[in-house]
Amino acid sequence: MRSKLVLINEDYKESRSIHSPGPALVLRGPYEYQIKITKEVTSCELVYDVMINGNVYTQIPCQYCQKI
Numbered sequence: 001m002r003s004k005l006v007l008i009n010e011d012y013k014e015s016r017s018i019h020s021p022g023p024a025l026v027l028r029g030p031y032e033y034q035i036k037i038t039k040e041v042t043s044c045e046l047v048y049d050v051m052i053n054g055n056v057y058t059q060i061p062c063q064y065c066q067k068i
Helices: 008-016
Strands: 005-008 024-036 040-054 055-061 065-068
Touching: 005 008, 005 040, 024 055
Parallel strands: none
Antiparallel strands: 005 024, 005 065, 024 040, 040 055
């Protein structure tokens, strides 16, 4: 069985105002999410929805998560 816990990059947590320490439980993902950069340009990223200390955080890019 694969672990459903990830560690989120500290710099990313600070930028999203996530102050909870420790690992995050993956609730959903990875799944694709389209981010609109400009009117004509979009980017598709793999993201997770996670829970840390009872708080749910959505659309955390996989590049900032490390499975444990």
